[in-house]
Amino acid sequence: MRAALMYGAGDVRVETVPDAALAEPTDAIVRVTAGCICGSDLWPxxxxxxxxxxxxMGHEFVGVVEQVGDAVTDVKVGDFVIAPFVYSDGTCDFCRDGLQTSCRHGGNWGGTHGDGGQGEVVRVPQADGTLVVVPAGFDEALVPSLLALSDVMSTGYHAAKMGGVTAGQSVAVIGDGAVGLSAVIAAKLLGAxxxxxxxxxxxxxDLGREFGATDVVPERGDEAIARVRELTGGDGVHVVLEAVGLGDATVTAIGIVRDGGSISRVGVPQEREAPFGRPEFLRNLTLTGGVAxxxxxxxxxxxxxxxxxxxPGRVFDRTVDLDGVPDGYRAMADRNALKVMVRP
Amino acid sequence: MRAALMYGAGDVRVETVPDAALAEPTDAIVRVTAGCICGSDLWPxxxxxxxxxxxxMGHEFVGVVEQVGDAVTDVKVGDFVIAPFVYSDGTCDFCRDGLQTSCRHGGNWGGTHGDGGQGEVVRVPQADGTLVVVPAGFDEALVPSLLALSDVMSTGYHAAKMGGVTAGQSVAVIGDGAVGLSAVIAAKLLGAxxxxxxxxxxxxxDLGREFGATDVVPERGDEAIARVRELTGGDGVHVVLEAVGLGDATVTAIGIVRDGGSISRVGVPQEREAPFGRPEFLRNLTLTGGVAxxxxxxxxxxxxxxxxxxxPGRVFDRTVDLDGVPDGYRAMADRNALKVMVRP
Known part of the structure; x- marks a missing residue:
């Protein structure tokens, strides 16, 4: 089978790799209908x-189950399934608490030992705990939005849930990437x-406005802070959903959040420290969020x-086949594409 | 009248000062029944x-209302009242949201322009918004615990509420000062x-155990982390209530909190940054809390x-009169007293 591999910065190749095969009785084999390239793939x-x-590479995919191990009971051959961006057993205490990213038997797709979603077929560990079956079965028109549930839409929703967005609140979303736009959808769902x-x-x-954004602030830094404060009667928003991960975004978030408010971050932090000291303490600010x-x-x-x-599938603005994956990376890195879908 | 003033590190004096007097129609004049010295007073x-x-000095007191301004309607002469450690109007949006520390017309006691709780009489701004009348009236036996509501008990409770403590959870309290011990009471109240x-x-x-602590960990740093993890099946506690404010306490808190858990801090942060980067993000940790x-x-x-x-009044282990205030500071600074009550 064929799959995408990253050998270094700017160096993604599509190669023939060993066929995905059952290794544990809890595994399933899934033929990828659609995968995609993630903003987080752009860091490496x-x-x-x-x-x-x-x-x-690739940690987001939907596909059809081709084989299941002897211990798999919930997922059946032929099921159309969504794979979350980490796998998890579904039975440990963290999974039962809804924190599958901390699963005691979970892990990441791809790397040097696993299959990734940017390939033809994937061995799925902990299949019953990991995969979500689409009850309606395959529907071509829904592929992009179902694929978005793998990561970006769930991540945007996590931001909003961890930030405690409730009906009637004001929310700011920092970042107009696929996660930021998904966070707009999430904030609207929760009634902001x-x-x-x-x-x-x-x-x-523009897509963000269609998803529910009431205002757009193109400014950055102090100008962005001033603009958001102006839009909120001087006090800032109840909740900031931070979908960038850079330190500047945290500083902006602190500047635009209302006293007593929350900054919920789902952009992977690129810095070791957060500027959360006495001023933030005196304002009763909360820093929350994390990997969804x-x-x-x-x-x-x-x-x-x-x-x-x-x-949420509207965030995909380009589709490539497997051979087009290197071009897809380039397009996203150059900001020529918002999010690239891969149809192997 | 007489009151305590701080002139510099280690230099607290009791002097005659101008009598407290109504200045605004929203003021009340309160004769202090009891005030106290706060752990936060030890920083200056x-x-x-x-x-x-x-x-x-002094931002915690209970007392009896002696005069009220023309615009004061809820508080009456003769009422026995509790003063929170900041004053607030009770009517602005922040006050209505329960965040009186961010009140639009609020402020701090003492300093160079206001009266403090370590004195005979206090002019209370925004009296209706600020003071809480004790419906049962004066009761000598309850004075310490009512006084504790001014700050430490409410602060411990804020830590637990912001940390989201719920029934059945495991909670760690960092710091065995008056706030830490109050946080123990709060965690127990919320069902930890x-x-x-x-x-x-x-x-x-020992007092902490009487308040509800199930375990005591005297170790510090990595040893404390190992001990708490051992006490919690390896994973740490759901919520950490951090009542110290030093960076080491934050590091300990991160080490002892369970994935998905919260660190709620009510010790005033002495450092500008918090070590909340990628590892904490991947564990879905929340940093919350603030001034109560x-x-x-x-x-x-x-x-x-x-x-x-x-x-909560059991945290007071020494009582002084006004002339004893300088000795009270020394005793708390030297850790010879946990918390000193002042009876002018």
Whole structure:
């Protein structure tokens, strides 16, 4: 079978790899209908040291189950399934608490020992705990939005849930990437009455408006802070959903959040420390968020995709086949594409 | 009248000052029944630069209303009242949201322009918004616990509420000062099933056990982390209530909190940054807490003091008169006293 591997910064290749095969009785084999390239894939694409051994890529996919191990009971051959961006056993205490990202037997897709979603077929560990079956079965029109549940939509929703967004609140979303736009959808779902999207790519912020953003702030830094405060009567928003991960975004978040408010971050932090000292303490600010347990949210979000309430798949603005994956990385890194879908 | 002033580190004097007097129609004049010295007073007591102009001290007191301004309607002459550690109007949006520490017309006691609780009489701004009337009136036996509602008990409760402590959870409290011990009471009130108190002053941790601590950990640093993990099946506690404020305490908190858990801090942070980067993000940790809106919690906690459910006043282990205030500071700074009550 064929799959994408990253050998270093800027170096993604599509190669023939060993066929995916059952290794544990809890495994399933899933043929990938659609995978995609993640904003988080761009960090190693920018900085990974060259290596002789490539890393298998892709942690978001939907597909059809081709085989299951003897211990798999819930997932059946032929099921159309969504894979969250980490696998998890579904039975440990963390999974039962809805924190599948801390599963005692979970792990990451791809790398040097696992299959990734940017390939033809994937061995899925802990299949019953990991995969979510789409009850309606395969539907071509829904593929993009179901695929978005793998990561970006669930991540945006995690931001909003951890931030405690409730009806009538004002929310700011920092970042107009696929996660930021998904966070707009999430804030709207939870009833936010004002949703301010901070981003400067007009095509993306236009989509953000369609998703529910009431205001767009293209400014950055102090100017962005001033603008959001102006839009909120001087006091800032109840909740900031931070979908960037850079320190500047945290500083902006602190500047635009109302006293007593929350900054919920789902952009992977690129810095070791957060500027959360006495001023933030005196303002009763909360710093929350983290890596999203997508598996926890997919069952809740799936019906909303199936009935058309949300269409997170609109974040995909380019589709490539497997051979097009290197081009897809380039397009996303150069900001020529918002999010690239891969149809192997 | 007489009151305590701080002129610099280690330099507290009791002097004659201008009599407290109504200045605004929203003021009340309260004769102090009891005030106290706060752990937070020890920061300037250790580091304040010498000044010609002293700062009036004390932000916790209970007392009897002697006069009210023309615009005061809820508080009456003769009422026995509790003053939260900041004053607040009670009517602005922040006050209505229960965040009186961010009140639009609020402020701090003492300093160079206001009266403080370590004195005979206090002018109370925004009297209706600030003061909580004790419906049962004056009761000598309840004075310490009512006084504790001014700050430490409400602060401990804020830690537990912001940390989201719920029934059956495991909670760790870092710090065996008056706030830490109050946090133990709060964790128990909210139903925590395991309450681990980190502290090494046996007299204090003994009181902590009486308040509800199920375990005491006198170790520090990595040893404390190992011990708490051992006590919690390896994974740490659901919520950490951090009542110290030093960076080491934050590091310990991160080490002892369970994935998905919260660190709620009520010790005033002494450092500008918090070590909240990628590892904490991947574990879905939340950093919350802040300066406690005591005014918000007093009405909820007051009945529990009146009916004897909680006895936070037991944190007071020494009482001085006004002339004894300088000795009281020394005793607390030298850790010879846990918390000193002042009876002018």
């Amino acid at each position: 694409y920018a900085s990974k040291k060259p290596s002789e051994q490539g890393s298998r 009455s004002q949703i301010i999207l901070l981003g400067r790519h007009t095509d993306r912020t 347990p997508a598996r926890h949210y997919i069952p809740e979000l799936l019906p909303l995709v199936l009935d058309g309430t949300i269409e | 007591y250790a580091s304040k630069k010498p000044s010609e102009q002293g700062s009036r 099933s395991q309450i681990i108190l980190l502290g090494r002053h046996t007299d204090r941790t 809106p005591a005014r918000h919690y007093i009405p909820e906690l007051l009945p529990l003091v009146l009916d004897g459910t909680i006895e």
